[in-house]
Amino acid sequence: MTNTNQQIELDAPPGTSNSANPRLFERLSALRNRLNNALKGKEPVVEHVLSGLLARGHILLEDLPGLGKTTLARALATAIGGRFARLQCTPDLLPNDITGFNLFNQKLREFEFIPGPVFSDVLLADEINRATPRAQSALLEAMAERQVTVDNERHQLSQQFFVIATQNPIEHHGTYPLPEAQLDRFALKLSIGYPAPDDELRILSSAVDGEGDMCAEEDTQPILQPGELRQLQTQVAQLPMATTLQRYLVDLATVTRSDTQFEHGLSPRAVLIWQRLSQARAFMDCRSFVTPDDIQAVAPPLFGLHMTGTHTTPDEMAANVLDQVAVPVESAKRIT
Amino acid sequence: MLLRQASWTETHILTPLLVGCSALAGRLAITEPGTPWYWPPVIMAGYFVGTLVFSACITHTRWFVRTGNGREQLTWAGTAVGVLLLAFPFVAGFARILSSAHFRPLEQTALVALTNIAFFAAAFTNTQRAGSIAVWVSFVLLISSLMLGESTAIVPLSAAYGGLSVAWLATRYMRRVSAATSRGAPVRVAVVPVVGLTLLLAGITATSTRLSKGIPNTWGEWAPSSGGSRWANPAALLGIGDGDWVVSGPNAQSTGSVDSEYFLESDQPSMYDVLTEVYGDPIPPEKMLRAIFVDQEKLLSQRGHKAPHIGTAGRQFSLYRKGRSQQNAPAPEDANALLYAEGHTPLHLAMNVYERFDGVNWHEPNEEQVACELETRESDTSWMWLPKRHATEMLGGTRKHQLRFGRLNSERLPIPNLLERIRLGSHQGTSVQEWANDVLRWEHDGILGATQCMPNGTFLEVASRALDRSALFQANDLVGHHVAEDHSVDVPKHLRASARALADGFEHIPRGWKQIDALLSHLRKHFVHDRDRLVPSDCEDPIHHFLHQARGGPAYQFVTTATLALRSLGYPTRVVSGFYVDPKDYVATAGHTPIRADDAHFWIEVRTIHGDWITFDPTPGYLNEWYRPTLLESARRFIVGLADRMVAKPLTSLAGILISILLWWRPLWLQERLLTMWCLWWPLRSSERRLTDTLRLLDIRSRLCGRQRPPASTPLAWYRSVHNPASRDFLQCLYASLYGEPETTGAAEQSDVQQTCRAAVRAMDRDSLQRRFESA
Structure with missing residues (x-):
């Protein structure tokens, strides 16, 4: 059985460390600490969230109420700075409530566009499955192309537009499951899970020492300066990847498409996201190249979102697919 | 489940x-x-x-x-x-x-x-x-x-x-x-x-x-057919490759185009009639197949047959069949043959031998007829055995042939060389043996005669020994020598010079079967078989004419030249005539080979010291029936040969056996030892090759520990439990080499990589891996 949740422990060998700006890495480290502080004992989840952020992939948090989904989303939103918007999804939410609408200005005698919450850098869509499919579909264009079209007029969103959505898996009354097209726009689906006893103890202690649910002053300040997130994302996208690993990715995708245990395989868009997530994973480890361990590490949350089959958990699905393809250990040195 | x-x-x-x-x-x-x-x-x-x-x-x-x-x-x-x-x-x-x-x-x-x-x-x-x-x-x-x-x-x-x-x-x-x-x-x-x-x-x-x-x-007609094409194969059945006989030939059940001339002119029923309306009596295929051997003309003599009127409306073609013209009647491909042979071909069936040559004609030896003295054995009384036993050094297995007499009216029985036993059909008993001993006799050595002609349809089954070419060529001491009053080495005086001139070209080859084969191969290779290149009646030296003027001729010219040349080299040789059973004439549908008058042929035989005659055919296009061992016999020979070599070189064989046992018993261990030496000491390798070789070695060691690295597991995930600097450095170098940029991996010096790999080979030995796996 392949261990798909392993921590990457490989240091960059001499001469192979990432040549990115050290200041950016410091910011990244601070961002990681901020999130770990907000969500105690959930380092793997934080790593996935950060890799999704750096890969420009939207994240769907699915878990039971009270496990910290919204807390994590808010902490991330405040930490990365920029414009933040929160969208509490309800059944009466309309598409125009998300994208914005044209309002007739009596004074100017013309229509004026009132932007919706998607015109932000970070959008927290809380309980997204409570919105109707009509409202959910309003997010499709925004998430995929970072633009919205209102009354035949196209409006560009922020280039670092990032959606972090939450949903509750156990309440089915008054909810609308996300369609496949909507799910495919997300990069990862993460579950937080119950904290370990020691971590829960730390949560309780911090609540007693602090001011209840009020955050500390330093936790409300952004860590990244304007434009720094974009720089990080650009550097992640430029991280090279060996051709053998790209072939490895394609082989894995082929398995998901040919294996009859899955209802459908990975789409090319999902494979692209997989590659970008692997690059982000390598970047976060200060490496200048992607390894197969990076690819395997991001497989479970990716499969949890893009695959459905007879296997119940994303870990089982990922392990099943990863076990069918041999890791390339030959040297083919064409780097993209 | x-x-x-x-x-x-x-x-x-x-x-x-x-x-x-x-x-x-x-x-x-x-x-x-x-x-x-x-x-x-x-x-x-x-x-x-x-x-x-x-x-x-x-x-x-x-x-x-x-x-x-x-x-x-x-x-x-x-x-x-x-x-x-x-x-x-x-x-x-x-x-x-x-x-x-x-x-x-x-x-x-x-x-x-x-x-x-x-x-x-x-x-x-x-x-x-x-x-x-x-x-x-x-x-x-x-x-x-x-x-x-x-x-x-x-x-x-x-x-x-x-x-x-x-x-x-x-x-x-x-x-x-x-x-x-x-x-x-x-x-x-x-x-x-x-x-x-x-x-x-x-x-x-x-x-x-x-x-x-x-x-x-x-059922076969449900499948698509190539009926109607002009491709013809005499062995084809049921519509495939029937050529022009798609309907009217011996294959009347073929599917043909209903408006074709063949269909309209045929008086045979076709598949269309079978599946729609039956008219007349269809001729069963079995009968048609048997008709190949019986009187074909009778079946095809009906002409102008008119089908009965059925009265079906909407018919698109005429039911009237004009009948096939007589010249279109398919000729039976193996009718009117002299003999029919079943069994392995090619085959030389001897009917006469010649010993003396007067410069123009060959003459039979002056020998008296000898009784056959056939005997039976209790195990199988149907076979009658010849008392003569052949030397076994150059013989392969026994081959059986079944000869069915056709129109051969001869008191000589065509038999293969090195005959061992014969059988007349399935008749058994002492009466048959007595009859055979009364009727059969040896006309000459190897030529069987009878007091009467064998009736048409008689089955004669013969079993003979086949010559093993490789064994024969290794037994040079079996070549016969000249003995007193032996005419099989006589060469007419006026032809000695010509025969000797040909033979001199092969004097440099040591005496034996290879020398004979070289001379005969020379004739086969450089001269042309042509039945029309006859020797002029006024020619005094047919050998010289054949070798230097005609450069070819009929089979008897080849055998005459070969015989006289071999005799001038001292080999007792004689000329044999009979029939050559050509494999090209084999009829697949009937399972036999017809023998016609055209198959009459000449060849030569060379005597061994045991008195056996060995058949050689010097004519181009005619093959010797060498024995071909079966797969089992070849395997047996290989094993025997291997055993002989092992006995001859015991030390080398012992070393080979030990290495083989080691390879079979501990192949992985041996591979690990060799690869360890390779990784530690072989200098001429690139850094990438050195790293991948080291990884392969670690994988083998892991396998020896009972924990084989699955192909889907990354090296880092598998060897992460081995906590030591050597393994860490090695994995970092390996990953940088496999997945990193060329410029970054090139930065690592060759010597550094070499040291890293050597350290990993020494640090990650089997014991440390075993301990780490157990603790993990």
Whole structure:
């Protein structure tokens, strides 16, 4: 059985460390600490969230109420700075409530566009499955192309537009499951899970020492300066990847498409996201190249979102697919 | 569970049974007349055993199948086996043609190739795609068998195939449906459709029996046919390769174009009549096949036959058949032959020997007739054995031939050389032996005569010893010498110079069979066989004329030249005449080779010191019937030869045996030792190669510890439990080399990589790996 949740422990060998700006890495480290502080004992989840952020992939948090989904989303939103918007999804939410609408200005005698919450850098869509499919579909264009079209007029969103959505898996009354097209726009689906006893103890202690649910002053300040997130994302996208690993990715995708245990395989868009997530994973480890361990590490949350089959958990699905393809250990040195 | 069971049933039971049914039908279709009934099932049993062994190799080794892209793929070895199985029948057929043995028609060869491929694909029980290929090939095989075969046993096999194929389809469908639904629908074989279709097939079969009296033909006509093309093969059956005889030939059941001239002019029933309205009495195919041997003219003498008026409206063609003109009557391909020979060809059947040459004619030796003195043995009284025993040094196995007398009116019996025993049909008992001893006699050494001509249709079965070419050429001391009053080395005085001139060219070769073969090969290679290049009547030196002027001639010129040249070298040689059984004349449908007057031939024989005569044929285009050992005998010879060599070189053999035992017993250990030395000491390698070799070595050590690294596991994930700096440095270098940029990996010096790899080889030995794995 392949261990798909392993921590990457490989240091960059001499001469192979990432040549990115050290200041950016410091910011990244601070961002990681901020999130770990907000969500105690959930380092793997934080790593996935950060890799999704750096890969420009939207994240769907699915878990039971009270496990910290919204807390994590808010902490991330405040930490990365920029414009933040929160969208509490309800059944009466309309598409125009998300994208914005044209309002007739009596004074100017013309229509004026009132932007919706998607015109932000970070959008927290809380309980997204409570919105109707009509409202959910309003997010499709925004998430995929970072633009919205209102009354035949196209409006560009922020280039670092990032959606972090939450949903509750156990309440089915008054909810609308996300369609496949909507799910495919997300990069990862993460579950937080119950904290370990020691971590829960730390949560309780911090609540007693602090001011209840009020955050500390330093936790409300952004860590990244304007434009720094974009720089990080650009550097992640430029991280090279060996051709053998790209072939490895394609082989894995082929398995998901040919294996009859899955209802459908990975789409090319999902494979692209997989590659970008692997690059982000390598970047976060200060490496200048992607390894197969990076690819395997991001497989479970990716499969949890893009695959459905007879296997119940994303870990089982990922392990099943990863076990069918041999890791390339030959040297083919064409780097993209 | 049900899903797995259905999949197992499909791959392990239904697919092999389908392939087995169709393969047996194919084997029955191409079985030659006279083959024992149990032979096709025995061959199929052999196929099944081979398939089981191959399937076990596939399951338990990685020689033939590897996993890639999430599916099983053929390795080079597996592909090579498949290609060999596909090509072997064609190559063997081609080789058989080259060696002038029996010619097998192309469609029969194709059936054998299809059988091979069907069993090959069926062996891959873990691969659904291979199972599908096996079933589809078996379907083609069955259809081809129905078209070509005449055996009625094909019909029940076809019905069984139909039922099994429905079960296979139903199982496959249910498996797919079950796989498509996450909850897994229960898998059940659709009994009702299976039974229904089986009954339908049986009904059609019964109907076709009533209508056409030819069940296989009816099924065969369901398949597409090349009827109407002008490609003709005399061995073809049922519409394939009938050429111009698509309807009117011996194959009246062929499907032809109903408005063609052949159809309109034919007085034979066609498939159209069988399937629509029957008119007249269709001639059963068996009768037509037998008609090849009986009076064909009587069957074809009806002319101007007019079919009865049926009164069916809307007919698009005329029922009136003009009848075929007499010149179009198909000539029986092997009628009016002198003899019919069954058995291995080529074959020289001797009827006369000549010893003295007067410069123009050869003369028989002046010997008195000798009684045969045939004897029988208690084990099998039907065979009559010759008292003479042949020297065994140069002999291979025994070959049997069956000779059926046709229009040969001769008191000489054509027999092969080195005759061992004879049998007249299946007659047994002392009366036959007494009759044979009274009637048969030795006219000369090796020439059997009789007091009366053998009647037409007499069966004479002969068993003779075959010469082993390799053994003969190694036994040079068996070449005969000149003895007193021996005329087999006489050369006429006026021809000695010419014969000697030819022989001098081979004096440099040591005396023996190779010298004889070299001289005869020279004649075969540089001179042309031409029946029309006769020697002029006023020619005084036919040898000189043959060698320097004509540069060729008929067979007797070749044998005269060869005989006199060999005699001038001191070899006792004689000329033999008789019949040459040419493999090209083999009739596949009848299973025998007709021998006509055109097959009369001359060859030579050279005497051994034991008095046996060895046949050689100096004429180009005529082959010697050398013995070809079977696979079993070749294996036995190889083992005996190997044992001889081992006895001759005991130390080398002992070392080889020890290495072999080590390779068989501890191959991984040996590989680990060799690779360790390679990684530590071999200098001429690139950094990448050095790193991948070290990884391979660690993988072998891990395997020796009982923890083989799965191919899907990364090196870092597998060796992360080995906490030491050497392993960490090695993995970092390895990853940078495999997945990093060229400029970053190039930064690492060769010497650094070498040191890192050596440190990893020493630090990550078997003991440390074992400890780490146990603690992890």
